[in-house]
Amino acid sequence: MDPTQFETHPSRYRHWRLTFGGDTATLVMAVDGDHPHRPGYELKLNSYDLSVDLELADAVQRLRFEHPQVKVLVITAELDRVFCSGANIYMLGLSSHSFKVNFCKFTNETRLYLEDASANSGLASLCACKGTTAGGGYELALACDETMLVDDGNSAVSFPETPLLAVLPGTGGLTRLVDKRKVRRDRADVFCTTAEGIKGKRAKDWGLVDHIVSRSKWDETVTQRAKTLAARQTVVRGPAVELPALAPKLTDKAITYRYVELAFDPTARTAALLVKGPETPPPADPAALTSAELWSLHAFRELDDALLRLRFDLPDIGVVTVRTSGDPKLVVAHDEALAKATTGFAREVRLLQRRVLKRFDNTARSFYAVADQADSCFAGSLLELALGADRFYMLIDKAGKIGVATSAANHGFMTTSSGLSRLEARFYGEPARAGKLLARGSEGPILSEEAEQLGVATIAADDIDFEDELRIAIEERASLSPDALTGMEQSLRFVGPETLETKIFGRLSAWQNWIFTRANSTGEHGALTLYGQPERPQFQWKRT
């Protein structure tokens, strides 16, 4: 299989047009039906697939870094009477279970990033739906701050997935309906089983959309609502920094970036992720901190890309060791410089690190962090990788070089999906232990043995036992059922409070995973399989 190209650029967009006017950016969805992500289906009626969503994700990311003047993003389309008809059904029908689930996960992350940009980066969003807004199209609208629906007696918002396809709206729609928009649950029930959707005044009365607007007043209202949303923004981004291409080197054994390498062994079904620390201290002049070459930005962008390639292109890899190399002091120095910097750019970099770390938490592979080399540097933002991993193995070395270090990055900013920091989640119910670890960390590096005592290392062992113990742990993990491990890790990783995010990834996605495997949707006579064909689906009626 050809590797997936996750990087793109507005100059290469096939499916969206990004334009600017003052503090407003407009993304026009204009899906090129002839250029799907994979051959075999046509992207009709502004339906989308992974390629379309990769461009959307790219646009939102670039707006944050490259266009700090933009305070509101208007998402719209210019097809006659159609805003977006959702994820392409034929694409879903042709996809493997693993691809379907990872596609849904990525589109969920993209929509959460839209919400994150609004909540934290002064970038609001307005979904201007001048036509039919179905399925994933409406889920995109739900992720925006405001949704406008044209009131033309015809255009509706809808979730036809359950009645037409025997699956769920898979991109957070159910959760956003009742938890975010607070649509009454019995009305949500009616809405989600009404294939043709709900339009006009009822859509507004039920809270499904914020505004219904006639065709004649459409453009004027879009401008006015965008202006209102822009005026509300108080967070300032910038200075602008262009995001260069990462352009990793790909071979059949590894994906190699400047700071990140993902080497894989398909036979053993294992991979080795290595993240290198910065080579130099951060610039002393805070103004010079504004650069796309900054380690904190570049390395985490690389890590993000590597995680996506792991998810989509290396589905058979079950266990990933995570190592770091470099000078822990330099990692800490970069973290501290960012935390102290007052620019919007610095905040954006930290927010990006936070999103990448959440992507790591949400990647359905077993991660074993390993500190077994003298130049290991699980410090600050890189320590978060060890805390997010399922286990953390540390070698007790005679030279006393291997340890961990804390920085400003461990003090609460890098929240997980649950809203807890990784230290808070690790010591759930015992917040004093997180405080103790941070206090100890402020005094200097914590060597392996002490790290185990303080609860950071899962296992610390000396060189007599270490190598065998780790090797056996990896082999054992790689031998277990990937399905059971996914469910187990999902249950253990997200301890504590639940949020919209954890509900989407933990509850909604779990039900969708199940439903995708059921004959009623994807079997020979299932509704998803038969979509668009004259044959009616045949259901097995047993309820579970």
Added chain:
Amino acid sequence: MDPTQFETHPSRYRHWRLTFGGDTATLVMAVDGDHPHRPGYELKLNSYDLSVDLELADAVQRLRFEHPQVKVLVITAELDRVFCSGANIYMLGLSSHSFKVNFCKFTNETRLYLEDASANSGLASLCACKGTTAGGGYELALACDETMLVDDGNSAVSFPETPLLAVLPGTGGLTRLVDKRKVRRDRADVFCTTAEGIKGKRAKDWGLVDHIVSRSKWDETVTQRAKTLAARQTVVRGPAVELPALAPKLTDKAITYRYVELAFDPTARTAALLVKGPETPPPADPAALTSAELWSLHAFRELDDALLRLRFDLPDIGVVTVRTSGDPKLVVAHDEALAKATTGFAREVRLLQRRVLKRFDNTARSFYAVADQADSCFAGSLLELALGADRFYMLIDKAGKIGVATSAANHGFMTTSSGLSRLEARFYGEPARAGKLLARGSEGPILSEEAEQLGVATIAADDIDFEDELRIAIEERASLSPDALTGMEQSLRFVGPETLETKIFGRLSAWQNWIFTRANSTGEHGALTLYGQPERPQFQWKRT
């Protein structure tokens, strides 16, 4: 298929022995291997199936009502070196997907009821594990207030499900490990992938058990811990009331109790649930309120039994209409009498109503509450059924007789699994609307039209439209995929905050549902299928 017998009595227990001594009750697990719930497997090594769990549920219920003097329940076993080896694997392998899921749901409910008895009814629990405690056996221990493990160099607690069977611990174990007992997530990861489990000091250090005790000190320590737990109880139950058999009449068309009837039409895949209100006012003398014949107790026990029969014995029924009949004033009078009564018995009845209503929320069928008869009585505790249903249809009758009424039962005591009341969940994010409805309710009945305006009715229609609208809604619902509906309803019903309970039913169970359908567990070469056979499972390695 023979109907399942959900009712039992200590005099008929085959698998447990219930004994009493002062304020301590002891349940000895002594599973009779030759009497499984269905033929085809043997219950070796104190493994359990539905029959075993039905007796456990019965015992906990009877302790609450019939034995108010008991303040602590000791759960133990007397097999040599084995406490409990968990759910019987051969039983799972032989069961349909639907049965497996409903079995897990019921066992989950039973364990949550143990926790409920401790939290609200002054009945603590101590799990005294004098031997191997595996899988569901350890999940039972996790549901108790304290767990003791014998320290004999051999006995361990374990979750071998993932490594041995390629499924999850399905009875809340993963959630209870990290969320209830706050076992560190990386240690939980090690524990859940170590088939042989963890014993002795490490089990105690990791928080997997509360006490490790030698054989020589075992009996003395059990007595002492039970005494300590009993001494902590402040909630007083009683007076004692014996729970009589419900003994419903079963035909091939209906299950009929004194107050409850469940009529079903397998061809249409629909059922009609009718709950009748009380025939007489509650006794004026509060002392006389203490009776098993009290409507509030008897009717809700019947409803509970009917829901279990619906789940297990009528798997093809997709849509259930819920009607009530009787005098709403009498329902309100019973609710108010209970809420005012100061006896432990009255509290127990209300707690039972709350549990039954949660069982209703958690039943994977589409419920449409319907008020279309002049004697409809959706009042107070019965109004909760309408609020818990997916939709509520109300007829606007010319005589102005059909309406709803509120009582003390709607003011917050009858919490759902999320901790919100059904009114709070209905008006999630708009608490003032719940308050407004309750204020209006205190003035008298609310007729259909007003009930719709206040947000209680989903749809109120007059007799020109009502019948057709309801008929079409039922037919449409019955035509949809049961799997997609289950996932949709699970996502819409549990709005708002998440708790241990909702995590277990929404997240853990959803992952388990998915895993149960995967070839790696239940396929021809799956680990669950091949358990106990020489052939090694073959896995599909793709991660999702």
